[in-house]
Amino acid sequence: xTSPIRTERHGDVLVIVSDNPPVNAxxxxxxxxxxxxxxxxxxxxSIAAVVIRCxxxxxxxxxxxxxxxxxxxxxxxxxxxxxxxxxxxxVVAAIHGTALGGGCEVALGCHYRIAVPxxxxxxxxxxxxxxxxxxxxxxxxxxxxxxxxxxxxxxGNPISAKKAQEAGLVDRLAxxxxxxxxxxxxxxxxxxxxxxxxxxxxxxxxxxxxxxxxRKANARKFRGFDAPAANIACVEKASxxxxxxxxxxxxxxxxxKLMGGTQSAAQRHLFFAERQAxxxxxxxxxxxxxxxxxxxxxxxxxxxxxxxxxxxxxGIPVTIVETAQEALDRGTGTIRKNYEASAAxxxxxxxxxxxxxxxxxxxxxxxxxxxxxxxxxxxYENMDVKKELFTKLDAIAKxxxxxxxxxxxxxxxxxxxxxxxxxxxxxxHFFSPANVMKLxxxxxxxxxxxxxxxxxxxxAKPIGKVAVVSGVCPGFIGNRMLSQRQQAANAMLMQGADxxxxxxxxxxxxxxxxxxxxxxxxxxxxGWHRDxxxxxxxxxxxxxxxxWGQKTKKGWYDYDDKRNPTPSPEVKEIIExxxxxxxxxxxxxxxxxxxxATLYPMVNEGAKILDEGxxxxxxxxxxxxxxxxxxxxxxxxxxxxxxxVGLDKVVAGLDANDVPVAPMLRRKAEAGEKF
Ligand code: T1G
Numbered sequence: 215x216t217s218p219i220r221t222e223r224h225g226d227v228l229v230i231v232s233d234n235p236p237v238n239a240x241x242x243x244x245x246x247x248x249x250x251x252x253x254x255x256x257x258x259x260s261i262a263a264v265v266i267r268c269x270x271x272x273x274x275x276x277x278x279x280x281x282x283x284x285x286x287x288x289x290x291x292x293x294x295x296x297x298x299x300x301x302x303x304x305v306v307a308a309i310h311g312t313a314l315g316g317g318c319e320v321a322l323g324c325h326y327r328i329a330v331p332x333x334x335x336x337x338x339x340x341x342x343x344x345x346x347x348x349x350x351x352x353x354x355x356x357x358x359x360x361x362x363x364x365x366x367x368x369x370g371n372p373i374s375a376k377k378a379q380e381a382g383l384v385d386r387l388a389x390x391x392x393x394x395x396x397x398x399x400x401x402x403x404x405x406x407x408x409x410x411x412x413x414x415x416x417x418x419x420x421x422x423x424x425x426x427x428x429r430k431a432n433a434r435k436f437r438g439f440d441a442p443a444a445n446i447a448c449v450e451k452a453s454x455x456x457x458x459x460x461x462x463x464x465x466x467x468x469x470x471k472l473m474g475g476t477q478s479a480a481q482r483h484l485f486f487a488e489r490q491a492x493x494x495x496x497x498x499x500x501x502x503x504x505x506x507x508x509x510x511x512x513x514x515x516x517x518x519x520x521x522x523x524x525x526x527x528x529g530i531p532v533t534i535v536e537t538a539q540e541a542l543d544r545g546t547g548t549i550r551k552n553y554e555a556s557a558a559x560x561x562x563x564x565x566x567x568x569x570x571x572x573x574x575x576x577x578x579x580x581x582x583x584x585x586x587x588x589x590x591x592x593x594y595e596n597m598d599v600k601k602e603l604f605t606k607l608d609a610i611a612k613x614x615x616x617x618x619x620x621x622x623x624x625x626x627x628x629x630x631x632x633x634x635x636x637x638x639x640x641x642x643h644f645f646s647p648a649n650v651m652k653l654x655x656x657x658x659x660x661x662x663x664x665x666x667x668x669x670x671x672x673x674a675k676p677i678g679k680v681a682v683v684s685g686v687c688p689g690f691i692g693n694r695m696l697s698q699r700q701q702a703a704n705a706m707l708m709q710g711a712d713x714x715x716x717x718x719x720x721x722x723x724x725x726x727x728x729x730x731x732x733x734x735x736x737x738x739x740x741g742w743h744r745d746x747x748x749x750x751x752x753x754x755x756x757x758x759x760x761x762w763g764q765k766t767k768k769g770w771y772d773y774d775d776k777r778n779p780t781p782s783p784e785v786k787e788i789i790e791x792x793x794x795x796x797x798x799x800x801x802x803x804x805x806x807x808x809x810x811a812t813l814y815p816m817v818n819e820g821a822k823i824l825d826e827g828x829x830x831x832x833x834x835x836x837x838x839x840x841x842x843x844x845x846x847x848x849x850x851x852x853x854x855x856x857x858x859v860g861l862d863k864v865v866a867g868l869d870a871n872d873v874p875v876a877p878m879l880r881r882k883a884e885a886g887e888k889f
Contacts, residue, residue: 219247221254226262227401228255233269240316241278242287248320249294256301262405264305265397266298266324272311273333274320279342279482282473291316291348292462295323299412304404308388308397309333312372319346322353325410328386328400329375330393335383336372340441342485343478343848347469351448352461353413358383360421360453364428367445368436414458425450438724439848440477444468476858480850484840487833487851491682494671495830496664503669504614506530510586512603514545514576517620518592520648523549524677526570527649533575533582542576549574552649584610588670590642592620600624601632608633616666618642619657623689626659637663640670643690644679645842646736653842654679655690680841685828691835692842694823695852698815702871703729706811707752707789708796711803713770714781719808724846729812731779734769738762755788810867817856817864821879824889832889857888 218234218241230251232238240248248266255261268274277291289297298305298320307313307321309329314336321327321335329335337346337354345351346367355363358381366373378384388396429446436442451464472478509525511518514536522532526549536542553567562570575582583589589611591603600619607617617639619629630639641657656670667683674681684690689697703716717728727735738753739762746758756762756769761784763769764777771779793800803811820835829835836851849855856864861883868875882889 215243217247218244219251221251224398225402226260226405227265227398228258228261228263229265229267229398230255231267231269232274235270237272237275237311238268238270238317239276239278239280240274240291240320241281244274244278245291245294246288249289249297252294252298252301252305255303255305261303263303263401264301265308265401266305266320267308267394267397268310270311272317273307273309273313274317275312276315276317276338277348279485282482291319292466295319295348299323299325299414302410304401304407304410306397306401306404308393309335309375309384310393312336314372315339315346315350316348319348319350319353322350322357322383322413323348325412326386326400326404327378327384328388328393328397329378329384330388330390331375332390333375334372335366335375335378336370337367338370338372340368340370340439340445341481343439343441343475343481344472345441345445345448345465345469347465347473349414349462349465351445351465352452352458354383355418355449355452356413356416356458357381360418360449361424361428363449363452364424364446367449368428368432368442417455418453420450420453420455438846440475441472441481444472476850477848480848480854480858483833483850483854484836484847487837487854488680488840490831491680491834491837492671492674494667494683497668498664501665501668503672504587504616504665506587506616506669506673508533508586510535510583510589511592512580512583512589513592514542515592516548517644517646517648519545519549519552520646520650521590521592521620521642521644522574523552523570523649524644524679526573527678528676529573530677531573531575533577533586535577535580535583537578539578542578546571546574546576580606580610583607584612586611586615588616588618588673590618590620592644595621595624597624597628600629604629604639605632608635611638614638616640616669618670620644620648621657623693625688626657626686627661630659630661636661638666640666641684641686641690642670643684645692651842652678652680653692653838654681655684655692655838655842656681657684657686657690659686680837682834682838683830685826687823687826687828691820691823691829692838694828695816695819695835695839696843698819699812700729700733702811702815704752706803706808708793708798709803710793710800711808712781713785713789715803715805716808716812719805720812722805723809723813724849726844730770734763734771734773734779736763737765738769752789752792755792756785759784759788761785811871813852813855814864814867814871815873816852818868818873818876818879820853820856821876821882821889825876825878853889861888862886 220231222229234244255264305324306326307324310333312334313321318335337350362381448465452461508531510533511522512535514534522534525532557567626641630636640662643655645651645653671681713730717731720728739757742757749755761768767773772782823829832853835853839845839851865883
């Protein structure tokens with residue numbers, strides 16, 4: 215097999231080039247090639263300097279994650295980087311694209327760094343539950359100081375080439391289209407320079423204030439994660455007066471601990487799961503996508519407005535339709551207000567806001583949708599309303615237009631059936647707020663055409679979404695599992711658990727909020743029959759008394775002006791009243807019992823979803839829960855988490871609570887298999 219590394223001679227400069235698509239990951243062959251190239255340069259007196267660069271779209275984007283957990287082949291990355299740094303001739307890193315993780319570490323091991331302005335440098339290992347394990351936590355602070363090293367390693371966010379240059383991480387910016395030549399010229403310029411600057415030979419002053427301030431500022435964001443603290447500890451070690459070798463030993467110890475832990479396994483699982491979710495297994499190779507030049511959105515309410523924003527931000531013009539001018543104005547006004555709020559935070563320039571608003575065409579007439587390539591309805595969640603609308607759209611929309619429903623649980627096939635083009639009908643279930651939440655459930659109808667599905671899936675990334683394909687079933691993937699959790703929570707309420715105990719247990723597990731806090735956020739009245747005299751559940755009783763959640767400052771909890779929740783005596787009274795009229799056995803619940811009672815039924819429903827073919831793979835279900843509901847990434851999603859708990863334990867828990875176990879789940883548990 216040819217090496218992904220080649221060398222080129224340019225006078226007295228040796229250029230080492232990696233050609234390892236798609237992202238020049240630093241797999242064994244690349245590491246071996248780099249090692250050999252550097253040793254060739256070190257041993258050849260006619261070579262005065264070295265350039266390391268990459269073909270393709272980016273400089274090394276990190277260690278090869280697919281090699282993790284397998285026996286190391288050839289020299290380790292840290293070893294190769296040490297060899298680069300120890301080279302007796304100046305080595306220049308020529309950076310384009312994203313120098314990430316091990317790629318950034320290779321650049322730090324070089325003596326000089328030149329980058330194109332559009333390049334980014336980053337150490338995102340923390341997003342995989344890890345830390346830069348090839349010397350990055352020790353070289354970064356030595357080159358750029360403690361504060362930036364903390365920011366880069368513990369948040370994993372990349373920085374621009376310009377910011378890197380300002381911080382001393384990059385020595386020079388190349389022309390956007392002349393990196394190769396500029397790097398060569400730079401190498402010739404520094405050839406023969408003495409002393410050769412080596413990051414490991416520098417020291418960095420302690421900055422306890424920066425460390426403490428950083429820890430404090432990020433405490434909430436890092437809650438539950440192991441890796442951020444380990445990254446901080448390594449940067450602290452580098453600035454503690456320890457030698458470079460001591461720092462490397464500490465880094466190695468911390469890296470090994472993280473790599474062996476469940477959190478990193480979970481986060482690495484999700485890295486691939488998210489990319490896998492974008493792939494639809496049975497779409498024929500070479501399926502042509504339909505061009506989407508203009509999108510129509512029906513409904514300018516919260517969902518319609520948020521959906522429109524996604525496309526406007528991606529540079530796709532939107533025609534938005536309402537039934538009344540006042541609603542239309544309110545909707546477009548909200549879109550502008552949201553954009554202006556983002557602009558105030560520096561996310562958009564004012565001219566971008568004007569451009570996006572200029573690409574929004576409000577109208578009261580459905581006929582104005584006739585030029586749209588994709589039409590998404592986000593109207594009232596009622597099948598009759600939707601069927602009537604799809605009937606009209608069938609007559610208005612141009613041939614080949616994709617007709618999509620934003621329904622969160624209604625049957626797409628029924629909507630398709632009223633049209634003459636069921637193949638063009640699909641579900642695009644955005645999660646509220648649609649311009650913020652990343653999950654997009656793409657609901658594939660029985661007759662949805664492959665190119666329609668492929669087109670919508672391909673749209674997800676440009677509009678900033680993570681798409682997961684769902685089959686047609688009530689609640690699709692996420693809400694179908696969520697309802698199991700809600701039923702279990704309601705049942706425990708009746709037996710003696712408090713809303714705040716149940717919510718606390720799930721928040722401590724890592725969820726952003728528990729079922730009752732979530733109910734108050736979404737609205738206790740959502741899906742309520744609206745008959746205050748028909749009180750069949752605790753929820754009905756709350757809704758009947760106007761306890762609709764945060765929007766009425768009272769729901770399952772009472773809320774102050776800052777929306778801080780406190781337990782409500784009225785709610786306790788309502789719950790007590792229902793308990794007293796039921797013949798359910800009263801009991802207390804331990805936190806473990808609450809966790810098992812609420813999460814195991816979700817896993818059980820996930821098994822049914824898989825068995826019915828409503829989701830392509832278990833990892834897709836994990837992606838739904840990470841991006842749609844805030845499941846803690848360090849637990850990998852419900853199906854990955856169930857594997858870590860042990861499916862036999864999940865089945866035992868379901869049996870103990872008399873929950874009928876999905877056959878597929880029981881089979882797997884008995885066979886000692888995982889999802
Ligand atoms: N290893 C293996 N495969 C990778 C990879 C990697 N590092 N990065 C991407 N891929 C694959 C990816 O699975 C997909 O494959 C294809 O490349 C395109 O990726 C020792 C321990 C670089 C910003 O965390 O952030 O270094 O689905 O769809 O949107 O300290 O990929 O096509 O088959 O994401 O243009 C640290 C991870 C590793 C960077 C490009 N590095 N990658 O985004 O394309 S740990 C990272 C990314 C490490 C050292 C430590 C992004 C990207 P497929 P993509 P993209």
